[in-house]
Amino acid sequence: TQTVSQSDAHVTVFEGDSVELRCNYSYGGSIYLSWYIQHHGRGLQFLLKYYSGNPVVQGVNGFEAEFSKSDSSFHLRKASVHWSDSAVYFCAVSARGSALGRLHFGAGTQLIVIP
Amino acid sequence: EAAVTQSPRNKVTVTGGNVTLSCRQTNSHNYMYWYRQDTGHGLRLIHYSYGAGNLQIGDVPDGYKATRTTQEDFFLLLELASPSQTSLYFCASSGRDRGNERLFFGHGTKLSVL
Numbered sequence: 001t002q003t004v005s006q007s008d009a010h011v012t013v014f015e016g017d018s019v020e021l022r023c024n025y026s027y028g029g030s031i032y033l034s035w036y037i038q039h040h041g042r043g044l045q046f047l048l049k050y051y052s053g054n055p056v057v058q059g060v061n062g063f064e065a066e067f068s069k070s071d072s073s074f075h076l077r078k079a080s081v082h083w084s085d086s087a088v089y090f091c092a093v094s095a096r097g098s099a100l101g102r103l104h105f106g107a108g109t110q111l112i113v114i115p
Numbered sequence: 116e117a118a119v120t121q122s123p124r125n126k127v128t129v130t131g132g133n134v135t136l137s138c139r140q141t142n143s144h145n146y147m148y149w150y151r152q153d154t155g156h157g158l159r160l161i162h163y164s165y166g167a168g169n170l171q172i173g174d175v176p177d178g179y180k181a182t183r184t185t186q187e188d189f190f191l192l193l194e195l196a197s198p199s200q201t202s203l204y205f206c207a208s209s210g211r212d213r214g215n216e217r218l219f220f221g222h223g224t225k226l227s228v229l
Binding site: 004036041042043044045046090092099100101102104105107108 | 221
């Protein structure tokens with residue numbers, strides 16, 4: 001069974017705080033891992049993706065994520081959040097060799113940043 | 116930036132109704148996708164296509180048909196709509212952007228089946 005788990009439905013922080021959004025997966029075979037952001041009323045936008053190599057990947061707007069094979073995790077982090085980072089964040093997994101959009105998504109984590 | 120346009124933005128129909136959701140991309144991408152988004156589930160893939168005339172089944176295809184008429188246009192069809200198909204539908208295309216392959220999403224279509 002292929003699953004993507006985002007354990008926190010909501011995370012609330014103050015502007016300037018650091019934040020970590022958690023993602024754990026259960027997936028057989030070789031995979032790609034990615035994060036997407038969805039602002040209210042909009043479609044998803046790509047943040048970053050991990051293929052292989054350096055387990056820490058850098059994305060847009062100061063986001064980074066770290067892959068851990070031992071923990072089956074791909075947590076998203078940002079050192080200092082801005083109010084505009086308030087959005088829903090989705091972790092996604094896809095099998096290598098499949099179409100890029102053949103993704104399995106987590107349920108999402110809503111990040112609320114208090115100014 | 117690559118563009119994916121969905122229409123309509125909102126649609127209300129009745130149970131048993133016939134609905135067509137439209138998606139157009141002007142990015143010359145081969146792949147296009149239809150997802151539905153429901154609370155607690157994230158996005159789930161309904162159908163996808165890698166070119167005109169091609170159709171691939173996704174993870175939740177029951178009750179949906181799709182047709183890729185051209186490189187640009189991908190339609191999702193609900194021929195006998197049911198209340199369980201009330202959802203937010205997203206179309207996406209995939210291709211290269213500044214050297215990286217990535218997905219580009221439309222703004223979504225909110226469908227209500229009464």
